[in-house]
Amino acid sequence: MPLSRFLDLAVQIQQIPAPTFHETERGTFVRTLFEQEKLMDIHTDPLGNVYARLPGLGKTAPLVVSAHLDTVFPFSTPLAVTRTPEKITGPGIGDNSLAVASLFALLWRLRQEKHPLPGDLWLVANTGEEGLGDLRGMRAVVDRFGAQPLAYIVIEGMSFGKVYHRALGVRRYRISATTEGGHSWGSYGKPSAIHELAAFITRLTALPIPEKPRTSLNVGIIEGGTSINTIAPHASLDLDLRSENPKTLNALIRQVQALVEQATRPGVLFSAEIIGDRPAGEISPSHTLVSLALDCLNALDIYPQLNIGSTDANVPLSRGLPAICVGLTTGHGAHTVNEYIDLPPLEKGLAQLVMLVQRAFHELP
Ligand SMILES: [Zn+2]
Missing domain, CATH: 3.30.70.360 (Alpha-Beta Plaits)
Incomplete structure (x- = not known):
């Protein structure tokens, strides 16, 4: 699967405005893509979260991988992008269109390998992460799956190399x-x-x-x-x-x-x-999920950094459930109209995600 397919999809997603509380159009687009991919149990919940299941062999509990749909930009924001071989500039491209597109890039890479996963992989495009959304989308996702999944893996487009295992409390x-x-x-x-x-x-x-x-x-x-x-x-x-x-x-x-x-x-x-x-919360740096995420980065010669942040992972972490947030590439200017993502790190960023998902099924208790 060439990266250009992944990037084209990220731009397509970025072109659909999705201010927090108004993610319906972007969510519907993602849902249609899930349908085209012939995934199972596709549905949209009352908060606008879009779910799909890639069936596994049923030998382990499922894994939940999520990316937020919403952006901080109001409908009036021009969404034009500029592309060079080195970067793509456009509001919301890194936070979080790239991460939403990576749900599909992950799927395409996993299908290329032709080995089914040991357990079900749930792909979730959720609402309400930014601003006053107050993680409402993710709260509903965690209400739904509870303690059943092996882990929750949250993707953010722009924090490649960082592993968020601590949730920053915000009031x-x-x-x-x-x-x-x-x-x-x-x-x-x-x-x-x-x-x-x-x-x-x-x-x-x-x-x-x-x-x-x-x-x-x-x-x-x-x-x-x-x-x-x-x-x-x-x-x-x-x-x-x-x-x-x-x-x-x-x-x-x-x-x-x-x-x-x-x-x-x-x-x-x-x-x-x-x-x-x-809510605040954390899992220990020695938790298998954290060491696994660090290993995947090390294996790609990326120096990993443990981090604290306020992301969708706050919700499962605050409930004592294993969760981390990882990135896909580097970039700059998140939450500004000059936001851009760097393209060279992206191949490794995606490889990290694929490796993390595959190894999580085998190594998490
Ligand atoms: Zn974000």
């Missing part, structure tokens, strides 16, 4: 300030939701954030107000909190909650709504 809030508002001159002196929220952000960003364990706090969006000469009756911010240590994350969450409570006073109402909760 997200929308924090809102509400006041009565009023005329900026006539009611001057009454509390403004914008002024209150700005003061709140100052207190928030003054919180001590440890470097070790690595922890972060980011106000990514602020909104509010109605006009220049109105005391703002409403303002809100979107806050993203992360830590590689779940206890540190929980401590930070408690501090933020305390600030929210303190910010409420007569005439000013503060409220916090959870808009994202990506």
Whole structure:
């Protein structure tokens, strides 16, 4: 199977817009391809996850390989790509069209070998990984398969060489300030939701954030107000909190909650709504699945790196189930319109995935 077939498919997938919560068209395209490949038990669940089964010999439990369909780009983003022998540039090409296409490249390579796998291979193109999707697609995938699979292997297009075996915990809030508002001159002196929220952000960003364990706090969006000469009756911010240590994350969450409570006073109402909760978890670096993934990279002369991240693998990892996330090639500019993937590493990236799947069936307990 030539790589060009794989790359052409990646571009075809990339050309179909798939903002989080709007993955239907891309999912339908993948489903049609699953049908053309004559896979078994093809179906789409209520969240838009598309499943297909490559039947094995039934001697082992199944393996689940997944890639997320959604992108961070709104419908208005131009999706034109430029191709050179060295790279392909285009929004979403690496994150995650390439990975979705690799479900098929994997299938084609496995079929070339003509030996059926010992167990069923489930290929899943899932929804809701990015942004406020909050891993909703993967939660449904793991609800469905539970502890039955040998492992969950999650593919991301652009992190080749990295093996994510630790799931970074993320908590997200929308924090809102509400006041009565009023005329900026006539009611001057009454509390403004914008002024209150700005003061709140100052207190928030003054919180001590440890470097070790690595922890972060980011106000990514602020909104509010109605006009220049109105005391703002409403303002809100979107806050993203992360830590590689779940206890540190929980401590930070408690501090933020305390600030929210303190910010409420007569005439000013503060409220916090959870808009994202990506659970933490991990498997040991000595787990067979992790050492297997490292072995596959070593066998291809790629120096592997153990990593922590916030990926679909968070869901199975947080439930104590064996899972890793691996990449296919290198690249740059994920989540920007200048995103590109490097083509030279891709042959090894795919070889790694094929080897990982084959060996997982034989070596995982
Ligand atoms: Zn991704």
